[in-house]
Amino acid sequence: MDNYSAATAGAKEHSVLGEQKNRELSLEDWLQKWKVHEIGFHKEDGHKLLRKYMNTFLNGRNGLRVFFPLCGKAVEMKWFADLGHSVVGVEISELAIREFFTEQNLSYSEEPIAGISGGKVFKSSSGNITLYCCNIFDLPRAHVGKFDRIWDRGSLVAINPSDRERYAKLMLSLLEKSFHYLLAIISYDTTKHSGPPFYVSDSEVKSLFGSRSNIQFLEKVDALEERFKERGFEYFFEILYLFTEK
Numbered sequence: 067m068d069n070y071s072a073a074t075a076g077a078k079e080h081s082v083l084g085e086q087k088n089r090e091l092s093l094e095d096w097l098q099k100w101k102v103h104e105i106g107f108h109k110e111d112g113h114k115l116l117r118k119y120m121n122t123f124l125n126g127r128n129g130l131r132v133f134f135p136l137c138g139k140a141v142e143m144k145w146f147a148d149l150g151h152s153v154v155g156v157e158i159s160e161l162a163i164r165e166f167f168t169e170q171n172l173s174y175s176e177e178p179i180a181g182i183s184g185g186k187v188f189k190s191s192s193g194n195i196t197l198y199c200c201n202i203f204d205l206p207r208a209h210v211g212k213f214d215r216i217w218d219r220g221s222l223v224a225i226n227p228s229d230r231e232r233y234a235k236l237m238l239s240l241l242e243k244s245f246h247y248l249l250a251i252i253s254y255d256t257t258k259h260s261g262p263p264f265y266v267s268d269s270e271v272k273s274l275f276g277s278r279s280n281i282q283f284l285e286k287v288d289a290l291e292e293r294f295k296e297r298g299f300e301y302f303f304e305i306l307y308l309f310t311e312k
């Protein structure tokens with residue numbers, strides 16, 4: 067590419083990223099996606115990279131508190147519960163939470179969250195899966211305590227770009243010492259799609275989380291599924307990072 071094309075390509079990318087930066091989904095938009103089941107992000111069999119890095123993530127420890135921000139009905143929550151860990155998730159869609167328990171054949175109870183108007187907390191009868199139905203930014207008011215592990219997939223990349231810093235600060239504030247935080251993000255041509263999932267650059271990951279974490283790049287995998295090809299994507303990568311206590 068000559069200098070001129072490189073410069074214009076750069077400008078184009080910049081303007082599209084600019085558009086992504088201004089894109090906002092309301093909570094209502096997400097509720098609507100669940101209502102019409104526009105949930106292409108849900109992985110019925112769970113996430114391959116999490117399966118692959120499970121031992122690295124758990125690091126031989128038992129009885130951990132594992133947090134799933136923006137959990138949807140992620141089946142991986144059950145994996146951790148079955149291993150004896152205790153799982154906490156937060157999700158704005160009550161429908162998603164109910165589907166999770168029903169599809170996993172788990173009975174549950176529900177009650178209002180003291181301090182969050184309209185919020186509800188759902189608990190599996192065995193007691194080791196607790197899902198808060200509220201805006202993630204209201205979660206501190208539920209006094210959820212700290213977590214040993216965070217699995218962040220479809221979460222940082224789903225948060226409105228203008229809320230990223232606030233989100234990262236919240237995540238860091240919820241971590242116990244000697245935490246392990248796995249972050250999955252994606253990389254694709256932003257001219258093909260305005261998000262979510264939003265594109266988050268490597269340098270942004272570092273500036274958001276680097277103050278408190280050692281950031282280790284674990285793997286970049288080709289995740290170009292047929293449904294993305296049909297939408298004109300030529301590449302689609304998933305990138306996995308591990309953050310640990312600095």
Ligand code: SAH
Nearest residue numbers: 096108136137138157158201202219220224
């Ligand atoms: N992590 C899940 C879901 C990803 S999609 C998975 O891997 O399958 C993002 C989810 O976040 C949606 O289910 C959406 O309803 C929820 N969500 C979006 N914004 C939210 C917010 N501010 N607070 C809580 N949940 C939110």
